[in-house]
Amino acid sequence: MSTAPSPTGDGLAAYRMWIGGQWREAASGARFESTDPFTGLPWASVPDAAAEDVDQAVRAAEQAQYGAWGKTNGFERARLMHRLADLLEREAADLAATETRDNGKLLREMLGQLEYLPAWLRYFAGVADKLQGEVIPSDRPNFMVYTRHEPVGVVGAIVPWNSPLMLLMWKLAPLLAAGCTLVVKPSEHTPVSALEFARLVDEAGFPPGVFNVVTGQSADVGQALVEHPGVRHVAFTGSPGVGVKVAQSAAAHFARVTLELGGKSAQLVFPDADLEAVANGVIAGIFAATGQTCVAGSRLVVHREVHDALLSRVRARTERIVLGDPTSEDTEMGPLSNPAQFKTVSGFVERAVAEGAGILTGGCPDHGLGGLFYRPTVLTGVTPDMEVAREEIFGPVLSVLTFDTEEEAVDMANSTEYGLGAGVWTGDVRRAHRVAHSLRAGNVWVNSYRVVAPNVPFGGTGASGWGRESGIDAVREYTVTKAVWIELSGATRDPFTLG
Known part of the structure; x- marks a missing residue:
């Protein structure tokens, strides 16, 4: 299926959602428009999703998580991430122009962000093949004990309009390194750049369902994603008020949460x-x-x-x-x-x-x-x-x-x-x-201000959120630690017999 947006009758660029490796319309067929803040005029049209579309995206992510992507090792994940970084570098200028048209921020600011983002993929690609556990000394001579760091599962992400791809990448790069899959809901004000980025994920060769984009103008779309039982971790960037609701909804099905919220620095x-x-x-x-x-x-x-x-x-x-x-x-x-x-x-x-x-x-x-x-x-x-x-x-x-x-x-x-x-x-x-x-x-x-890097953890305290993005800490957000006990002697006994 063609990845390029097609013009609508009124000249807008018409995009489709990216779900399970395919470009799709919303199940309802509904669409909404994205407006250029500088001109005040609509310039793009995107699908207006609902809970049914979210469910399809999460199911696609689950299929990849427990299928092709789940079978890859850290070396293969790193190879794909390096390939995606190269493609992102190639397309940085066009993606920056898309973001400026969607959110009205300076083109040179957006270009600066996009040109730096490949560094996140390359840094975390270097982590992907190093997620090693450790052997733990046992107090029982007949046991060997070790740990594994395993992917938490499907991640649902909600990103804001101010720096859409940068804040998406801060989530995507570490979760890919950890071996997770993603369903992202971009802001209704800036839905286009995530859809353009999906083309690069596909070109890089990631299995279908690893990366999914659902667009919608209603808060119900984000709520459906957070509440979906197949989502095991929610990564949210936005306001504290919405962050509280996200945390409460995720907790209802024991999903973990990272919240990057507001600031008054x-x-x-x-x-x-x-x-x-x-x-x-x-x-x-x-x-x-x-x-x-x-x-x-x-x-x-x-x-x-x-x-x-x-x-x-x-x-x-x-x-x-x-x-x-x-x-x-x-x-x-x-x-x-x-x-x-x-x-x-x-x-x-x-x-x-x-x-x-x-x-x-x-x-x-x-x-x-x-x-x-x-x-x-x-x-x-x-x-x-x-x-x-x-x-x-x-x-x-x-x-x-x-x-x-x-x-x-x-x-x-x-x-x-x-x-x-x-x-x-x-x-x-x-x-x-x-x-x-x-x-x-x-x-x-x-003696400086507002400097970030892929290897330095970023996050807040209090109403500014939970968890960290960037740095090794970010990968830990998307893994669970499993302890494995291996009995070595074969000498087991009746548990109800003393001595």
């Missing part, structure tokens, strides 16, 4: 920091991705002594940020990805001002550009109890808080329910370690 700036470097780090941390990233440095916690000097730099650079067409090389910040997010960001700023925050710059839509553009915003006079200091906004809004002592800075940073990321800016190496150790966050960057 603080960047702590001490008086001895390099303010030029800090300004660059702050701008990159909150505005480079239009604030639409889970580790956005949305709280600037700055020492009173350097508050004014730093904010003058941040304001000057913020007001020079170029908004516009995300495909243009000159553009530095694109639109928000959908109308609901635009409304959310606007509401947060309006309520912050009502609570007493001041607007240093921004604080309004950019009507000259139309669409979903919101000016990069810096709010001053923010206190830890304000909504904008506690809740994730997921937009280009920076809240500025001031401190006098190191203890106060740490308390401010730890004052939210989130614990995903934090930045520490200081020239004092002792303070850097001391503060990094005191912060309740799964990721701490010192």
Whole structure:
């Protein structure tokens, strides 16, 4: 069956779902449209799945899990993963363009992500043939005991719209290394890139059913995936509220869960920091991705002594940020990805001002550009109890808080329910370690911000989630440990006879 999308009568690219190695329509025949956030116009049409389609995908994944894929060894899995990495490298530019059209983020940001993603496949391909157990000394001389690390089974993944393929890959690469299969439900706002990626999985030679994509615009589709008894592990990236529901639904049939949820990350700036470097780090941390990233440095916690000097730099650079067409090389910040997010960001700023925050710059839509553009915003006079200091906004809004002592800075940073990321800016190496150790966050960057790598675990604490993605820790999320006892002597006895 052809893998290329076909044009619809109104000129949209019409895609089909990828289930069990075949391109399929939804059982109902229903479809929905994906809209370009920059133009506000629909550009693609995809199947609108329901529970029946989810069931077909999970059954296909089960068939592969307990069939062809389950019979492969780590060396064969590694070979296929290296092949997929090569294909992803070849198609990175086209996939990046697809993501930009779907979510409105800068083309160069999406291209940077896509060009880096093959490293995840290659790193975890190197792990696939090294998932060895160990021999455990036994207190019984007639027993040999050893362990095996076996795949947990079918994984159901739900990924968001801000970095669709990157957050998909953070799940896919380690679960492939572990020997699992996947059914992924991409966001209804960005359904296309996962379908384009499925072409590469097929070309790489993975057995049918190892990778399946189900698209749908209703939350019922994700719920059907999480609740399916054939799904043994759920990997979810999204909001804490939905994460709680995912965990509860998965627990009902004893499926394991990894949750990569929201963040309200603080960047702590001490008086001895390099303010030029800090300004660059702050701008990159909150505005480079239009604030639409889970580790956005949305709280600037700055020492009173350097508050004014730093904010003058941040304001000057913020007001020079170029908004516009995300495909243009000159553009530095694109639109928000959908109308609901635009409304959310606007509401947060309006309520912050009502609570007493001041607007240093921004604080309004950019009507000259139309669409979903919101000016990069810096709010001053923010206190830890304000909504904008506690809740994730997921937009280009920076809240500025001031401190006098190191203890106060740490308390401010730890004052939210989130614990995903934090930045520490200081020239004092002792303070850097001391503060990094005191912060309740799964990721701490010192004199830098928002750096990731395939071999470094990523995840949060508290309302920022459970489990880790990337690094060896990620493979452990997708395996179960089996203990094997081997009786060596053949000398068994009647269990009811003493002596």
